Amino acid sequence: MPTEQFVDQAGATTPAESPSSTLSHRPLSTDERAELTPDSIMQLGLGFWGSKTLLSAVELGVFTELAKGPLDAESLRMRLGLHPRSARDFFDALVALGLLEREDGCYGNTHQGDLFLDRAKPSYVGGLLEMANARLFRNWANLTRGLKSGEPQNELSQAEDSFAELYAKPARLKQFLSAMTGISMGAARALAQLFPWESFTTFLDVGGAQGCVSVQLALAHPHLTGGEFDLPVVGPIFEEYVQSFGLGERLRFRAGSFFEHPLPNADVIVMGHILHDWDLEQKQTLINKAHAALPSGGALIVYEAVIDDDRRRNAFGLMMSLNMLIETKGGFDFTGADCRGWMHEAGFKETRVEPLCGADSMVIGLK
Amino acid sequence: MPTEQFVDQAGATTPAESPSSTLSHRPLSTDERAELTPDSIMQLGLGFWGSKTLLSAVELGVFTELAKGPLDAESLRMRLGLHPRSARDFFDALVALGLLEREDGCYGNTHQGDLFLDRAKPSYVGGLLEMANARLFRNWANLTRGLKSGEPQNELSQAEDSFAELYAKPARLKQFLSAMTGISMGAARALAQLFPWESFTTFLDVGGAQGCVSVQLALAHPHLTGGEFDLPVVGPIFEEYVQSFGLGERLRFRAGSFFEHPLPNADVIVMGHILHDWDLEQKQTLINKAHAALPSGGALIVYEAVIDDDRRRNAFGLMMSLNMLIETKGGFDFTGADCRGWMHEAGFKETRVEPLCGADSMVIGLK
DSSP states (O other): OEEEEEOOOOTSOOGGGGBBBGGGOOOHHHHHHHHHHHHHHHHHTTTTTHHHHHHHHHTTHHHHTTOOOOEHHHHHHHHHHHOOOHHHHHHHHHHHHEEEEEEEEEEEEEEHHHHOOOOTTTTHHHHHHHHOOOOOOOOHHHHHHHHHHOOOOSTTTTTTSHHHHHSSSSSHHHHHHHHHHHHHHHHHHHHHHSSSSGOOOOOEEOOOOOTTTHOOOHHTTTEEEEEEEEGGGGGGHHHHHHHHTOTTTEEEEEEETTTTOOOOOOOOEESSGGGSSSOOOHHHHHHHHHHSOOOOOOOOEEEEEOOOOOOOSSSHHHHHHHHHHHHHHOOOOBHHHHHHHHHTTTTSHHHHHHHEEEEEEEEEOOO | OTTHHHHHHSOOOOGOTTTTBGOOOOOHHHHHHHHOOOOHHHHHHTHHHHHHHHHHHHHHHHHHTTOOOOOEHHHHHHHHHOOOHHHHHHHHHHHTTTTTETTTTTTEBHHHHHHSSSSTTTTTTTTTHHIIIIIHHHHHHTHHHHHHHHOOOTTTTTTSSSSHHHHHHHHHHHHHHHHHHHHHHHHHHHHHHSOOOGGEEEEETTTOOTTTTHHHHHHOOOOOEEEEEEOOGGGHHHHHHHHTTTTTEEEEEEEOTTTTOOOOOOOOEEEEEEEGGGGGHHHHHHHHHHHSSSSSTTTTEEEEEBEEEEEOOOOHHHHHHHHHEEEEEEEOOOOOHHHHHHHHHHSSSEEEEEEETTEEHHHHHHH
């Protein structure tokens, strides 16, 4: 499948054990050299073709249109306003990538695409892809410059505070918050299943954006009440999202800044894709604030694309850290061992790392 | 592996048979829906991260530096002139992507990277990746605009003749020709093995760029003589490349334009990644010219990322056609059946399609 490289950490190559390492000090025989092809290198180097084909399909609303019913190539082309020259190649490329089905000349969604890429469904997670299409793809074109300078390479790179800037424009804010739902959905569903929620009654999702985690936890565990702590401007967007699930009674928005204010108390505090936005000192500040807001026996759950301790398997986590270079002034991703160390320094008694979904794991700290 | 989606055509999903099709008219059960995750969609959508990480590594000369010997992170960072902030994440991401090895804190090339991505080796195929990094990645950012307009989305889009423009600047020309070697090497090696060359004595590679195919054929078959037909400006670059393999005696450059002049005679005429650059009428003109230049019993070999006849497996070929939208005025890729049909119309007696390597196949026409 296309994305094994990122998803299946265990399946990733472990070069130290690889027979093809130039570090193994064993030169290849002529036959072995003859068998080498550049094919997989070429394919990865052009892998952005598949990404951008999907991103353009989301931008154009292909999956939203097909959710209304299958269409033949010409009808779909007209519906999307595409030129005849390449429309069919575009649709068939989406079929070959496993993103669309085609039967008797009619195109339709896969069940996966129908559930997650139809803008009309609450399960839509395309926000992240919309942001990747509108911002990240172009920003990543400047990766080399970022690696040389250590400076962000996005439209916010001149701003004093990237997030204040990002949150300043309502349209961009909503896209970003919806994007966070996209990147959190898989982990949020796993989080609802894999943590012993029966032993706790309240939770607080810190910097929870649209409210993806709060909603998934409330849907899975009727005994839980809680909510989210985020900047005031996020409030209305959270309320709207929560209401769409009819969970307004149990989920409450708490307005504030996690650097300027203390965190509200809760049995369990969740920080998802928050710590990686900030530099080391800021990360430690947030972990200390969580510790202060928890009761004895309470838990802090940090979930991210946590990098494997040996830093050689979770390619997605390592590249998410490069994305933090592109997008933030000092952010970086980290290993489970890094995060457990920071938690112990903050006074947490027990810590452990558990895989969630895809490249995401959670680091749990018990006070 | 990262790129199976493009490489293993047989392994690609065949949606018509897929149980997860919305076209199968069977709604999913609640349990089936609950098991769906957006993970693979998210990973593909962000797949450009892995591409650009490799492209920046080629741009920075990571593999060329490490070909001189393994280096620790700090030495490699200094050698490449990278900022400390993200250098280690960058190197370890390359390890996790299987592009570098790491042992005892020292980074080294894989044998594959050492052979194909070290600029100092004649087997270097990074030219395509340099072009992808310098041009295609940014041009593909405008894919949606191209799909709507049907117009090229590159820096040549205003030019009357893209290739005249592309060939006008020596640096860009050399990068492009070297890129063609990158994309042709795997297929060229397979072509040398899989065609019955023993039955023929002369060949002509039409539009052969740097000379990749001519060199691979001459290396594998000492009885063959031949060469390449391309625009005059390509001559010196071909000669230099051929001389680097000491094949100047058997490989000759023939200067000309395949639209303005007839093709020189040869037992076998090869056109690799040529036909897809042009519109239907131009494609047929080139096939007719090849037929005219061949003796009875001679062969035309067209090799490209030939699309499977059902247009649902070769994602790479279908997206190569989108790349022709981005890069050319009327070019498009095609199926084996399309090409065999054009060959029969031109008078070829027998035609067949044979897989070469990765997404590439050859269409053979016998006169």
